[in-house]
Amino acid sequence: MCGAVKGGPSLEGVDVENQAVIQGIVTRDGQPVGNAYVRLLDRTGEFTAEVPTSATGQFRFFAGPGEWTLRTLAPKAVSVDNAVTAAKGVVAEVAVAV
Amino acid sequence: MSRESALVTADWVEANLDDPKVVLVEVDEDASAYDTGHIPGAIKIDWKKDLQDGVRHDFVSKEKLEALLSSKGIANDDTLVFYGGNNNWFAAYAYWYLAYYGHENLRLLDGGRKKWELDARELSKDVPERPATTYTAKDADTSIRAYRDEVIDAIGTKNLIDVRSPDEFAGRLLAPAHLPQEAAQIGGHIPTAGNVPWSKAANDDGTFKSDDELKALYADAGLDEGKDTIAYCRIGERSSHTWFVLKEILGYDNVKNYDGSWSEYGSLRGVPVALGDEPGAA
Numbered sequence: 001m002c003g004a005v006k007g008g009p010s011l012e013g014v015d016v017e018n019q020a021v022i023q024g025i026v027t028r029d030g031q032p033v034g035n036a037y038v039r040l041l042d043r044t045g046e047f048t049a050e051v052p053t054s055a056t057g058q059f060r061f062f063a064g065p066g067e068w069t070l071r072t073l074a075p076k077a078v079s080v081d082n083a084v085t086a087a088k089g090v091v092a093e094v095a096v097a098v
Numbered sequence: 099m100s101r102e103s104a105l106v107t108a109d110w111v112e113a114n115l116d117d118p119k120v121v122l123v124e125v126d127e128d129a130s131a132y133d134t135g136h137i138p139g140a141i142k143i144d145w146k147k148d149l150q151d152g153v154r155h156d157f158v159s160k161e162k163l164e165a166l167l168s169s170k171g172i173a174n175d176d177t178l179v180f181y182g183g184n185n186n187w188f189a190a191y192a193y194w195y196l197a198y199y200g201h202e203n204l205r206l207l208d209g210g211r212k213k214w215e216l217d218a219r220e221l222s223k224d225v226p227e228r229p230a231t232t233y234t235a236k237d238a239d240t241s242i243r244a245y246r247d248e249v250i251d252a253i254g255t256k257n258l259i260d261v262r263s264p265d266e267f268a269g270r271l272l273a274p275a276h277l278p279q280e281a282a283q284i285g286g287h288i289p290t291a292g293n294v295p296w297s298k299a300a301n302d303d304g305t306f307k308s309d310d311e312l313k314a315l316y317a318d319a320g321l322d323e324g325k326d327t328i329a330y331c332r333i334g335e336r337s338s339h340t341w342f343v344l345k346e347i348l349g350y351d352n353v354k355n356y357d358g359s360w361s362e363y364g365s366l367r368g369v370p371v372a373l374g375d376e377p378g379a380a
Binding site (some may be wrong): 035037039040042044046047048049050052055061062063064071073074075076079 | 131183185212216217264271273274275295298302303
């Protein structure tokens with residue numbers, strides 16, 4: 001794996017118009033982190049979902065419209081929070097650095 | 099049951115990796131996780147292919163379970179230690195399912211695959227060879243499984259715990275947010291159910307909270323220890339996690355998992371449904 005691919009996983013085959021997608025990539029020193037966990041917290045801070053990153057450091061959620069927080073856990077790193085706004089028909093891209 | 103009899107730590111697993119009577123079993127919704135690396139010596143059970151009937155909307159029969167465990171080389175007196183991704187949702191489901199068919203020595207790895215990975219412990223791609231056995235399952239223990247009619251009768255009389263996220267409970271989402279929101283059923287929850295998201299029972303690293311924290315969590319949500327309890331979610335896997343907490347860690351009596359869960363209930367004609375953040379009236 002050399003260098004991070006920009007953005008989240010490919011959206012080929014996904015009906016984006018009817019989804020509020022939040023996706024992105026987790027990197028450490030510019031390199032993708034393939035064994036991180038990204039949690040999606042709702043506007044009250046409550047856990048909603050969690051995915052492990054792919055081998056290329058990427059992740060995706062199908063959220064609802066609104067304000068969300070991504071909390072990223074990676075081996076030997078403190079957790080990182082990123083705020084994100086999701087809207088139907090829009091793909092919100094988030095770059096997470098740990 | 100108790101925390102000591104139902105849960106093992108990652109350190110315990112590492113210390114028992116070479117014990118042939120301890121069988122590590124990784125259970126995931128996406129079984130490909132196992133192929134990218136698993137705890138050394140662990141075997142794989144695919145939540146969908148191995149444990150779901152595939153024709154009827156149900157888990158596999160006793161006979162199919164016996165054939166599955168025999169082919170995996172699991173004996174009746176083996177200690178099965180389940181772990182998996184998604185904070186052990188599907189591992190807890192497999193634990194519950196094996197408890198339903200009477201396997202005696204069941205454990206869950208506290209924190210599951212995530213804790214193991216975050217600890218940067220060893221993962222292996224080697225698939226172990228276990229000689230086939232002749233596994234004999236017991237008759238189903240119906241005291242831990244709820245069906246829809248019992249759930250409808252429980253409205254306003256038993257503890258109903260909806261363990262989905264608040265947005266699913268309220269009807270704003272139909273499925274967890276890492277899955278496409280394309281389910282056909284309506285949104286909402288079973289009236290009078292308290293909403294205690296499964297995640298409140300776990301720390302960020304996937305391990306379970308302390309007994310005192312867990313007891314307070316359900317007491318605050320109105321769980322009456324004098325009443326029977328039914329837990330449900332969308333397809334019965336997250337509610338297995340909560341069933342495990344209530345029955346196996348805290349040792350409460352009469353706790354059932356409604357594995358039909360919202361995917362069934364929210365598709366039934368004519369049953370009461372509540373919308374919004376409040377439990378709603380019977």
